[in-house]
Every structure is written in C-alpha cells, then in structure tokens.
Amino acid sequence: MAHVIEMSKSGRAKCRTCREPIPKDVLRFGEEVLDQFGSGGTTHVWHHLDCAAKKKPAELKSAMAGFEGEIPNREELEKTIAEAVKTVKPSTFPYAERAPSGRSKCMQCEGTIEKGDLRIAVEREVDTGAFTTKGAGYLHVACASEYTGDDELLDKIKTNAPGLSNEDLAELEAAL
Numbered sequence: 001m002a003h004v005i006e007m008s009k010s011g012r013a014k015c016r017t018c019r020e021p022i023p024k025d026v027l028r029f030g031e032e033v034l035d036q037f038g039s040g041g042t043t044h045v046w047h048h049l050d051c052a053a054k055k056k057p058a059e060l061k062s063a064m065a066g067f068e069g070e071i072p073n074r075e076e077l078e079k080t081i082a083e084a085v086k087t088v089k090p091s092t093f094p095y096a097e098r099a100p101s102g103r104s105k106c107m108q109c110e111g112t113i114e115k116g117d118l119r120i121a122v123e124r125e126v127d128t129g130a131f132t133t134k135g136a137g138y139l140h141v142a143c144a145s146e147y148t149g150d151d152e153l154l155d156k157i158k159t160n161a162p163g164l165s166n167e168d169l170a171e172l173e174a175a176l
Contacts, residue, residue, distance in 0.1 A: 057084040097161065141172060154172060
C-alpha cells in the first residue's frame, strides 16, 4: 500500500486538510499513514486533490505519477504542486531548509543555527517523560556528515527537499 488516487466510494470521508466532505464518485488522494490503533499496519487519510496539491505536494505528485486514469484539471494541479513545493516543509527526513529563526541548536556541536542559515533536519527520538515520539532535529550543514555518517546525504536531501534553489544546492554541496 502507498499513497493513492482513487474514486471515492461513499460521501462519508472528510478531507483531512479542509475538513469538508469528499462527495461520492470524485477523485481523492489517500495519504498512507500508520494505523492510529497501534496494530503496526497502515491506513489512508483522505484529501481533496486541490487540498493535497497545496499541503502535500510531493506525496500527491508521486501518486499522480502512478495513477493510470484521467485526472481532471491535471495541468492546474501540477501548477499548484510546483508553487506549493517551494513553501511546504518536507515530511521526509533528511531535508534542508533556511532556518526561520535563530532559536535552533545543532545536535552535533550544540551551537546556535543563525536565522537564514541553511540547516539540515534529521529524524530524532524525543523523550517527553511519559512517552517517546519522533521529531526533527537540526544540524549545521558542516556538522551533518559527521553526525549522520551517511555518504548519500546530499542525494537524499535533493530528493526530499525539491524546493531548494540552485544556490542552496551549490552551498550544500560545497559544505558537505
């Protein structure tokens, strides 16, 4: 099972983005997520195609590539995806972005990551005391290779953060 596009089977599902019902016999985007009941399986949460294009552009793009049917307004959806990919934070680790504030700390050197600097986000476990969850941890670009030990880090970042500019990619490549 993976992200899918399919015809809605009933009018009961609601879009997880706008919370409006998805009418019967309308194409919808199913985002694959872990089952919330802890069974270890997966399930889908549903979105209107327009809503998914704005909030889940990378996921919708991959589902559209695998969909064999005709998608109404496909060109319009692709334009929305192209715009949204520049602004929506990636959901797959590792990725790179410009730090929106100067509050984050590097997990490797524990130094402050200045506002506007490129930073690399990796998945980390966060212990809240009551339970352990996963979230983003940040690294200076220069500290990332040593921390992760991943020789393919740049390729993974390019895949997971398609909204990076050519200048950002050149800066990443030089630092890594």
